[in-house]
Amino acid sequence: MSNKILSIKDLKVNYGGIEAVKGISFDVEEGQIVTLIGANGAGKSSTLRSIAGLIKPAAGSIEFNGDAITGMDTTQIVKKGITLVPEGRKIFPDLTVEENLKIGAYMRKDNLADDMNRVYSLFPRLKERSWQAGGTLSGGEQQMLAVGRALMSKPKMIMMDEPSLGLAPIVVRDIFSIIREIKEEGITVLLIEQNANMALKTADIGYVMETGKITMTGKGIELLENEEIKEAYLGKHK
Amino acid sequence: MTKKKKLDKGSLITIIIAAALLIVTLVLENTINANSLLFTVIRKGAVYSLVAVSMNLLNGFTGLFSLGQAGFMLLGAYTYAILTIPTDIRDTIYYLYQGAGFRFSTVDFFKNIFGAEDTAGFVSMVLGVLIAIIAAGIVAAIFAFLIGLPVLRLKSDYLAIATLGFAEILRAIFQWDKLGKVTNGANALRGYPTFSDFNITDASGKIVFRLSSTIPLIIAGICIFVIILLINSSYGRAFKAIRDDEVSAEAMGISLEKHKSLSFCISSFFAGIGGALFAMFASTVQAKTFTSAMTYEIFLIVVIGGIGSVSGSCIASFLYIACSEWWLRFLDNTQYIGSFKVPLLRNGFRMVVFSVVIMIIVLFFRHGIMGNNEISDIFNRKKKKIDENGTEENKMHRRLTDNEK
Numbered sequence: 215m216s217n218k219i220l221s222i223k224d225l226k227v228n229y230g231g232i233e234a235v236k237g238i239s240f241d242v243e244e245g246q247i248v249t250l251i252g253a254n255g256a257g258k259s260s261t262l263r264s265i266a267g268l269i270k271p272a273a274g275s276i277e278f279n280g281d282a283i284t285g286m287d288t289t290q291i292v293k294k295g296i297t298l299v300p301e302g303r304k305i306f307p308d309l310t311v312e313e314n315l316k317i318g319a320y321m322r323k324d325n326l327a328d329d330m331n332r333v334y335s336l337f338p339r340l341k342e343r344s345w346q347a348g349g350t351l352s353g354g355e356q357q358m359l360a361v362g363r364a365l366m367s368k369p370k371m372i373m374m375d376e377p378s379l380g381l382a383p384i385v386v387r388d389i390f391s392i393i394r395e396i397k398e399e400g401i402t403v404l405l406i407e408q409n410a411n412m413a414l415k416t417a418d419i420g421y422v423m424e425t426g427k428i429t430m431t432g433k434g435i436e437l438l439e440n441e442e443i444k445e446a447y448l449g450k451h452k
Numbered sequence: 453m454t455k456k457k458k459l460d461k462g463s464l465i466t467i468i469i470a471a472a473l474l475i476v477t478l479v480l481e482n483t484i485n486a487n488s489l490l491f492t493v494i495r496k497g498a499v500y501s502l503v504a505v506s507m508n509l510l511n512g513f514t515g516l517f518s519l520g521q522a523g524f525m526l527l528g529a530y531t532y533a534i535l536t537i538p539t540d541i542r543d544t545i546y547y548l549y550q551g552a553g554f555r556f557s558t559v560d561f562f563k564n565i566f567g568a569e570d571t572a573g574f575v576s577m578v579l580g581v582l583i584a585i586i587a588a589g590i591v592a593a594i595f596a597f598l599i600g601l602p603v604l605r606l607k608s609d610y611l612a613i614a615t616l617g618f619a620e621i622l623r624a625i626f627q628w629d630k631l632g633k634v635t636n637g638a639n640a641l642r643g644y645p646t647f648s649d650f651n652i653t654d655a656s657g658k659i660v661f662r663l664s665s666t667i668p669l670i671i672a673g674i675c676i677f678v679i680i681l682l683i684n685s686s687y688g689r690a691f692k693a694i695r696d697d698e699v700s701a702e703a704m705g706i707s708l709e710k711h712k713s714l715s716f717c718i719s720s721f722f723a724g725i726g727g728a729l730f731a732m733f734a735s736t737v738q739a740k741t742f743t744s745a746m747t748y749e750i751f752l753i754v755v756i757g758g759i760g761s762v763s764g765s766c767i768a769s770f771l772y773i774a775c776s777e778w779w780l781r782f783l784d785n786t787q788y789i790g791s792f793k794v795p796l797l798r799n800g801f802r803m804v805v806f807s808v809v810i811m812i813i814v815l816f817f818r819h820g821i822m823g824n825n826e827i828s829d830i831f832n833r834k835k836k837k838i839d840e841n842g843t844e845e846n847k848m849h850r851r852l853t854d855n856e857k
Contacts, residue, residue, distance in 0.1 A: 307696055
């Protein structure tokens with residue numbers, strides 16, 4: 215399979231007056247897990263947010279499934295099949311778990327029951343708590359809810375912004391096994407992470423971002439073996 | 453959420469309570485002294501509940517802190533009055549401006565079709581009033597849409613200041629001499645149908661059946677019911693999502709601009725209707741009554757009732773109006789206990805007590821009477837707990853009802 219689902223060329227994003235992304239190009243192939251890793255302020259989040267249409271890129275082009283989606287509204291982009299799981303989960307704390315999931319499917323007007331059941335079978339925990347307010351869930355459960363909510367829009371590609379943020383290591387492992395399950399279902403995953411170790415182990419392809427530029431590319435496992443990366447992100451000293 | 457196909461127990465009980473209260477009002481109105489302050493409280497309370505619920509839709513359910521409610525009520529009240537004043541008395545009302553500039557009355561329009569006598573006259577009046585009430589809402593909603601275009605880009609306090617400013621400007625414009633032909637300047641509009649015109653009279657003009665307190669309850673009740681339906685629809689869910697987290701809501705594909713504007717327009721629509729009802733309650737309309745103090749009063753009701761609770765807003769408005777119009781009246785007059793003159797009691801002292809009450813509520817009862825619960829939640833609580841623990845049967849049932857949707 216070498217069908218490019220997402221193709222980004224010379225993307226530049228300004229964020230709060232500074233150039234956060236300084237012209238990056240990369241492709242995502244359908245059905246793969248692709249990860250962008252890098253330190254704080256490398257421009258990973260800005261890249262994701264501009265793909266999702268939450269911020270408008272300053273220059274460059276974004277193509278999804280052959281259509282140019284550069285500078286489109288988020289509403290259009292969600293309809294095309296891209297969903298973002300925002301950083302810090304950002305579930306709706308006062309809505310019940312079920313309402314949270316229904317909001318995820320807001321752009322669709324068809325029958326939700328099947329998808330609801332699918333999400334519940336993926337996350338049995340959420341089913342147990344379907345009547346509870348989202349804000350009362352634990353961090354891990356909230357992350358599951360955020361992922362479940364994104365799945366409700368039936369995306370072709372799901373983008374995750376730091377899904378492991380602030381979670382216990384055992385929960386992080388759960389989250390990553392879910393990411394692999396999502397891939398099994400044929401959904402492309404674009405993942406950004408600071409937890410480079412986990413991200414590279416899971417991903418098919420990894421890109422390393424530094425101060426707004428992509429500095430390294432490779433298969434996930436290969437990057438994991440790379441000495442420079444070990445030093446910079448995995449905390450191994452020579 | 454299983455409301456659509458099958459009413460849950462709580463909603464059913466709520467509806468029964470509401471219907472019972474309505475019947476009690478109807479019976480009381482026709483049995484006890486009609487001049488009792490109780491009926492003033494019921495009428496004004498009904499009007500204020502509607503406006504408070506409309507404000508709650510904006511502040512409590514969409515998270516937009518707006519203080520323009522009095523402005524939209526003013527639009528509604530004037531629209532209603534201007535549309536319904538009988539054409540033959542218009543010139544006497546607008547005498548300072550050498551007669552009215554606008555000579556169309558919905559009531560007269562229907563009277564010309566159906567006739568002005570007896571039952572036909574009454575039906576024409578009711579139709580004319582209904583049309584004018586809806587027009588009042590529409591005018592308010594149109595203004596809300598236009599104002600919303602620039603103003604809804606603002607957030608929290610800034611939005612509040614902008615909407616408050618709009619309401620004040622509107623009040624000034626309506627008092628402007630140049631518009632006197634239409635608005636009667638700073639003078640009152642009167643002579644239009646009020647709640648007491650709904651009392652059914654016999655040929656000699658003697659009242660045979662009173663409806664003047666039941667009618668406002670019915671109109672406000674219908675409007676509030678529509679708002680509840682809206683809140684429980686997918687639009688309502690989107691509003692709540694925006695309140696909870698704008699970024700996430702946008703990431704889910706909810707267009708912030710569109711939904712905020714929608715919520716603002718709908719809220720203003722019902723505030724406009726509330727304004728029309730207020731005009732019917734007060735029997736005169738004057739721009740100077742729709743001050744920012746009125747908005748604060750309504751906001752206070754929303755806070756006391758619980759931001760995000762429709763039933764809270766309704767309960768609080770009746771309590772608030774009862775206190776201010778009835779139970780706390782004695783604070784405004786000098787009182788004697790035997791020969792001892794109680795100190796501090798004089799005109800305006802009521803508001804001092806009120807301010808203290810507000811402070812106590814803000815400090816100690818931040819969630820108000822109902823928090824963000826509804827009356828139906830109280831009755832459903834027991835059932836809900838079983839659901840959370842999850843007997844298989846319940847879950848099956850829930851899934852089934854969801855499928856039906």
